[in-house]
Amino acid sequence: MVPRDGGIFAFFAFLALAAVLFWCYRKVKGGYKPYFRQIPALKGLEEAIGRAAEMGRPVHFTPGSDGFDSGTAGMTLAATICLAHIAKLCAQYDVRLLVSNRRPAVQPLTEEIVRQAFLAEGKLENFRPTDIRFFSDDQFAYASGVVGVISGEQTASNIMLGGFYAESLMFAEAGATYGNIQIAGTASTAQIPFFVTTCDYVLIGEELFAAAAVLSVDPAQVSTLMMQDIIRIALVCLIAIGALAATFGSDVIRQLILK
Template sequence: MMRFRLKTILSAIIAASALLAYAENTAFSQDGPLPQLMPFPVNTHIEVETPQPVPLPPIDRLEAMDAPDDAGNTVILSWPAPRDEKQEQKYIIEATSDVGGPWRQVASFSAMTSFKADLPRVFGWNAPDLKTSHAIEINLAPPTRAFTDKLDESNYKKNLKLKDTLKQIEDSIKDMAPAEKDAFADQIAELRQEILELENKAPVTATRLEPDHHYYFRVIRSEGERRSPAIGVGVIPRGNWFDSGKLNNFAIALVLAGLIIFYVYRTRKKPDNIFIRRIPGLEAVEDAIGRATEMGKPIFFVHGLADMSSISTVASVNILGKITERVAEYGTSFKVTNKDPVVLAVSQETVKEAYLRMGRPDLYRDDDVFFVSQDQFSYATGVEGMILREKPASIFYFGYYFAEALLLTETGAHMGAIQISGTDSYTQLPFFITTCDYTLMGEELYAASAYLSRDPKLLASLKAQDLMKGLIIVFIIVGVILSTAGVDWMTHIMESF
């Protein structure tokens, strides 16, 4: 009985959320009293123009929808392309936040362009009218028109607020008796006046689309002087809580995360010996430190150019900690050069902690982990100078490098230092390989932390990563076969938006 009830509640929740998701995505007409199609009269100033050219026939069946998967500043308009469409014709799209206007042009495009086929994430790949119906995304995220100063921005906000208040008042008095309504007349008139004044300073009228506000759009065909009557429609743009275009990406991320958590959990329960391939570059770390100690020369650790938000930097800081531990055993002079001040602070902490862990806090000096320059070539020149003057016996390069890579490593090689590098910047790999004794390529850099520490949890995550790689290889092979055979559903599944 209990189980049944749980199931019912669950189904109810699922059904409710599905309904909510539907409501969130549906156009304005579904949740407001306004009709879905609202033909608007031709703009008055066009009518008084003389001599009046023969008007074009208007478009038919204009539809507006809130754009799926957006922040709430985008709507999509669509309509079937008229049969008499010509290349020199244009569509003009105008918008307003009040049914009465003023209307403001928000987009225009040449006829014969902008079809539903251009928006596959909305209309799919197979709809019959992809090539015969126009569709345009109107994205007016703030700020599309540059606000000249702060004052305008605050006026804009004020204007928006007043419009909301006005709407609320009008809605609440809708059902009142005429006499009662009159009581509010002055207040409403005042509000309208204020809005009008603000509208001149910082117009709200469709300069941008604010989420959850009413907007009206109309489409006019034009060809030279000729115009068509305007056809209009209303819609409320809404923000979405999930970008369904990235569902594939999300699923892959979840699978990888799941694999990592699974393997880490399993290793914790029964820590088995996970095999890890030998990485010669990391094996050589010990020798490089030993050699420097024997020669009585310093060891250099040269950070790459990327900042702390780059994974290669995080990986190199991890390696730095492990190398420092080894260095502490020998008590050799150890210097760390930094290009980024945040990396500097993290590196100082890492080195200090590593010395402390090995019981040698006396070895740490703040000046051994230092900042050189934030500029690429100034950094390269600075480090090169130090290599030439201090003649280190061993140099480690870990992180992301650009053109300075060869400048650094070639100087190190010239001074006869043992050089070990690790980078994921593949344009610089050839230079590292030719000038360094050992090079960790690409993902080996990220695996280094696990390799040096032999921490079962880290090794377990490597296993998950390899499994994921296997999956990707399978996907590539199957995808290539299917695509070659002309079956493209898999391509669409993997498509990124």
């Protein structure tokens, strides 16, 4: 067994993470209610879908440009978790939901999520498999497809969650041009400014990952949010100690992380 560079630290950090998660789970299960601030974008989801219901027009959703085989797969996963909630709301309000995919591997998953959500609400007859669309693996072919859906189907709301690249602004501008309520969420730092300038609500960075847990009342979900806060405080302390150590000429924290 040969540890990889930084592997020992990563392994113990992972164990610590799991231990903190377990501790948080026990605490939440025991009745502890942690305080979480409201995320406006999540309130905006109901507003966006409600508006589409009032206007009798569809909602558009895209889980972004990433699949499940890259380092940014977490964003796609978080987007699909939120899709389950969005599809449920659409089924409740009898709103048509259009989903646009770039990665073929995401296509069957999104189709099944939407189908199950409509089935759970007893509205399977409203589910159309052809509303869950795969366009192309090519970035701008996919972008053209999404812009075509927003303009051609006259959508009332445009929800973009996941990993995005240069196409993000094309989607957001198309949605703004056609007067859509727009909700975006990504941890791609280069695309956040585009979304902030063009969308009504934005889930910035970790808010995308926290969204699923906030939407849930399940203790296991709530405990992961609590774990994220504890880990964040620990990381800030580690960064502060590292900065102090570096100021006094010591690279002890750097060496520890590289082990």
